[in-house]
Amino acid sequence: xxxxxxxxxxxxxxxxxxxxxxxxxxxxxxxxxxxxxxxxxxxxxxxxxxxxxxxxxxxxxxxxxxxxxxxxxxxxxxxxxxxxxxxxxxxxxxxxxxxxxxxxxxxxxxxxxxxxxxxxxxxxxxxxxxxxxxxxxxxxxxxxxxxxxxxxxxxxxxxxxxxxxxxxxxxxxxxxxxxxxxxxxxxxxxxxxxxxxxxxxxxxxxxxxxxxxxxxxxxxxxxxxxxxxxxxxxxxxxxxxxxxxxxxxxxxxxxxxxxxxxxxxxxxxxxxxxxxxxxxxxxxxxxxxxxxxxxxxxxxxxxxxxxxxxxxxxxxxxxxxxxxxxxxxxxxxxxxxxxxxxxxxxxxxxxxxxxxxxxxxxxxxxxxxxxxxxxxxxxxxxxxxxxxxxxxxxxxxxxxx
Ligand SMILES: C[S@@+](CC[C@H](N)C(=O)[O-])C[C@H]1O[C@@H](n2cnc3c(N)ncnc32)[C@H](O)[C@@H]1O
Numbered sequence: 001x002x003x004x005x006x007x008x009x010x011x012x013x014x015x016x017x018x019x020x021x022x023x024x025x026x027x028x029x030x031x032x033x034x035x036x037x038x039x040x041x042x043x044x045x046x047x048x049x050x051x052x053x054x055x056x057x058x059x060x061x062x063x064x065x066x067x068x069x070x071x072x073x074x075x076x077x078x079x080x081x082x083x084x085x086x087x088x089x090x091x092x093x094x095x096x097x098x099x100x101x102x103x104x105x106x107x108x109x110x111x112x113x114x115x116x117x118x119x120x121x122x123x124x125x126x127x128x129x130x131x132x133x134x135x136x137x138x139x140x141x142x143x144x145x146x147x148x149x150x151x152x153x154x155x156x157x158x159x160x161x162x163x164x165x166x167x168x169x170x171x172x173x174x175x176x177x178x179x180x181x182x183x184x185x186x187x188x189x190x191x192x193x194x195x196x197x198x199x200x201x202x203x204x205x206x207x208x209x210x211x212x213x214x215x216x217x218x219x220x221x222x223x224x225x226x227x228x229x230x231x232x233x234x235x236x237x238x239x240x241x242x243x244x245x246x247x248x249x250x251x252x253x254x255x256x257x258x259x260x261x262x263x264x265x266x267x268x269x270x271x272x273x274x275x276x277x278x279x280x281x282x283x284x285x286x287x288x289x290x291x292x293x294x295x296x297x298x299x300x301x302x303x304x305x306x307x308x309x310x311x312x313x314x315x316x317x318x319x320x321x322x323x324x325x326x327x328x329x330x331x332x333x334x335x336x337x338x339x340x341x342x343x344x345x346x347x348x349x350x351x352x353x354x355x356x357x358x359x360x361x362x363x364x365x366x367x368x369x370x371x372x373x374x375x376x377x378x379x380x381x382x383x384x385x386x387x388x389x390x391x392x393x394x395x396x397x398x399x400x401x
Pocket of ligand 1 (some may be wrong): 234265267269
């Protein structure tokens with residue numbers, strides 16, 4: 001059956017209808033006529049995948065990746081980078097409009113690197129081969145490369161056979177200096193062949209969480225700040241975009257401010273803030289990240305920062321500090337309801353919300369709107385060619401009447 005695609009949805013999938021039922025069609029573009037196979041048939045929608053394109057969109061381009069149709073990691077590799085930015089912007093604008101969120105306009109900041117930008121990738125290992133499980137079939141698909149990864153990671157992937165991996169998974173991270181931090185979870189201890197250490201700058205290798213070569217951390221550098229990052233701690237995966245976010249938000253802070261940095265990780269924003277404001281209080285649930293954050297504060301001589309370990313929603317109940325401004329950078333799930341309540345019950349002058357999920361951002365902003373107005377909102381293309389987009393939003397307390 002030929003399907004005519006009407007538009008793209010929030011995930012970058014084509015949308016069409018069969019007998020009134022909505023169908024989401026992977027790897028199809030608006031106005032295209034395609035044949036698709038059913039992946040899932042649910043009560044309210046059908047999920048499909050394009051198998052043949054009869055009438056191509058003028059916007060369709062050939063993908064740069066030979067695994068694109070099976071991997072599922074990239075969604076916008078079948079249109080130009082410029083068109084992918086427009087699609088992401090439209091997606092967020094529509095989401096906000098539907099949610100009745102008041103803001104005049106938003107722009108999207110492109111990534112400096114549109115390929116080779118990821119400083120971390122995670123892959124499955126099966127019988128010594130690296131790859132991933134295909135989204136639909138969960139079958140292992142071996143790959144040799146991922147063009148989204150930084151060149152130093154791609155070069156390591158070429159030599160991965162020297163690690164004699166068994167079954168499990170591997171995460172490879174690269175820092176600003178192209179040093180690699182590798183975490184392997186597997187049944188058999190990996191072999192650290194001398195060709196690996198001669199050809200690549202290996203900061204450390206961990207096997208099932210235990211350091212088996214060099215260190216379990218490396219250092220990242222942004223601006224004039226150095227950050228120690230443990231293999232199990234979060235660090236922003238695109239080098240330039242977080243600094244673009246900082247350029248947008250830093251004008252909202254000054255030397256009189258005390259700032260809560262909720263979900264602070266190893267202190268990425270906390271230390272940038274520390275140079276601008278009077279005091280920063282960071283909260284993060286990962287104890288490894290908090291150890292690094294404390295180390296990083298000392299390393300960068302920031303003595304106006306304190307870090308607290310625990311879930312934000314719990315720690316805020318007992319923290320012996322108050323602040324006049326807040327920065328939140330939660331995971332994809334967005335803010336816990338207790339955190340939203342805290343933001344509503346305390347009169348913060350400003351909230352900077354950095355989000356990697358526009359849907360949960362939208363949900364949280366709908367609640368925060370009772371007390372706060374959106375002052376500025378910008379999109380950042382942290383993850384080029386994928387369906388993901390980062391949004392930074394600054395909110396100010398509504399005037400009391
Ligand atoms: C998107 S990252 C942001 C980290 C940091 N702001 C940065 O820029 O590097 C989200 C962080 O929230 C932490 N996290 C997740 N759920 C949490 C919770 N309920 N309470 C505290 N931290 C949490 C994660 O460990 C992760 O470090």
